[in-house]
Amino acid sequence: MxxxxxxxxxxxxxxxxxxxxxxxxxxxxxxxxxxxxxxxxxxxxxxxxxxHGKPAVLAAVLEPAAVDLAALIRTVDGLPRAVAQEIAIQQFTDLAVKHRGVVQVVQDILPVIDEIPEISGLITDGMQLSGFLAGSDDQLERDLATLAINGLLGECRHPGERTDEELRTLCDTALRRLLKRA
The missing domain is CATH 1.10.10.60 (Homeodomain-like)
Incomplete structure (x- = not known):
């Protein structure tokens, strides 16, 4: 049935x-x-x-990506830095491909993202992801990780321009070349 x-x-x-x-x-x-x-x-x-308003609709649109990102953070939290960094690179790459449409929406709201409390968890987890990708507390490494995330998310913004496999390869290669190994 x-x-x-x-x-x-x-x-x-x-x-x-x-x-x-x-x-x-x-x-x-x-x-x-x-x-x-x-x-x-x-x-x-x-x-x-x-x-209860457009921000709540936005939160519902972003919810699947937010849930997946929160799961990634839970997975790597407490692991040794090198292991956490490797898992973060692999899973971020998969999430960037899986949620490419959401990326476009998030990039569109970046100028006002702090004014939408309905998605504060997504913002917090995104900042934590930078730390795990950096594999370090060094501010330059964290800034590079943030730059890498933003650049790669920009590449994910337009579904259809690259195949999923091309995008996975680009994300994985870029992260591994930009970030020092923990």
Missing amino acids: AVTTPARERTRHEIVRQAMDLFQAKGYNATSLQDIATAAGCSKATVLYHF
Whole structure:
């Protein structure tokens, strides 16, 4: 017997899916709740029933990536630096490819990211990732890791420009060349 999704869950999922598409196509700031509602085939009131404003919709769009990033942080936390760095490089590369559309949305909101408390966990985990990738407490190494993350995420921004394998190779090679081994 097939499992069916309740109507509310399907509506919520469609709102998130359409919001993701719109955030990628138009940008977060240029997308209104009405735009999302129209694309999802519902009313703005329905969007507001499921989410308490556009930042909450954004948080739902980013949630799968945030969950995966939090899992990566939990995996490497407490490991020896060299091991944590190696795992962080491998898993960051996989996450960058897996969530390439989300990357575009995140890069679009960077100027106002601190004003969206709904995604503060994602920001915190992103900063921790820089430390694990750096493999060091040295500020220059952390800055290089941040630069590498931002540059590689910029490459992930436009789905379809590179194959997944090309993007994986680029991310892995760049991180290994830019970062000192712990």
